[in-house]
Amino acid sequence: MSAQKDDVVLRRATDASWLPLALKHFDEVLIDHAHCEKKAAANALSLLQAYPEVKGLPAQMARLAREESAHLAKVLQIMEKRGLVLGKDLGDPYAQGLQKVMRHPSHHRRLDRFLVAGIIESRSHERLQLLADGLTDAPLKRFYEELAKSEDGHQRLFLRLAREVAQEDEVQGRLGELLEVEAKLIETLPVRVAIH
Numbered sequence: 338m339s340a341q342k343d344d345v346v347l348r349r350a351t352d353a354s355w356l357p358l359a360l361k362h363f364d365e366v367l368i369d370h371a372h373c374e375k376k377a378a379a380n381a382l383s384l385l386q387a388y389p390e391v392k393g394l395p396a397q398m399a400r401l402a403r404e405e406s407a408h409l410a411k412v413l414q415i416m417e418k419r420g421l422v423l424g425k426d427l428g429d430p431y432a433q434g435l436q437k438v439m440r441h442p443s444h445h446r447r448l449d450r451f452l453v454a455g456i457i458e459s460r461s462h463e464r465l466q467l468l469a470d471g472l473t474d475a476p477l478k479r480f481y482e483e484l485a486k487s488e489d490g491h492q493r494l495f496l497r498l499a500r501e502v503a504q505e506d507e508v509q510g511r512l513g514e515l516l517e518v519e520a521k522l523i524e525t526l527p528v529r530v531a532i533h
């Protein structure tokens with residue numbers, strides 16, 4: 338899908354070495370993917386808990402948590418068929434790098450949480466689409482196609498929420514800063530056998 342005005346548009350594409358590595362170690366990527374969906378569901382409920390005052394947010398985050406939980410359940414089902422177990426979440430330097438630059442005063446933090454969530458969704462969309470294009474197993478390919486489309490909708494949802502709490506120039510200004518940080522992370526972090 339081509340980028341629209343309402344999209345979180347990433348500034349740096351994933352390194353070409355990522356997809357072959359991810360396909361070669363697909364089982365490990367699946368396990369990391371399950372952790373990502375779990376964190377996305379948890380983050381939706383955490384945002385609902387923190388910002389019930391934002392127009393439309395409670396219902397949207399309730400639906401998002403349900404959708405991300407459904408993604409998680411499906412990934413767990415695929416893992417089970419392959420004899421894989423989830424194990425402990427070892428953390429993700431990419432998401433941690435973005436969390437580190439989120440500001441603390443509450444008004445700024447709220448905007449940053451929406452924008453960072455949108456950026457992570459946008460990167461997830463890119464990576465899941467790469468997997469969909471690279472996988473040869475038809476049901477898996479379809480599954481990743483579907484998920485990529487869904488994450489694309491989520492980046493747009495978070496950008497809309499950002500616009501509920503800040504003026505357009507503030508949204509675009511801060512989004513630009515965070516996209517620069519994200520591009521630097523993509524450039525400098527080692528390519529991992531993981532979604533990010």
Ligand SMILES: [Fe+2]
Nearest residue numbers: 374377405408
């Ligand atoms: Fe998801």
Ligand SMILES: [Fe+2]
Nearest residue numbers: 377458488491
């Ligand atoms: Fe998502």
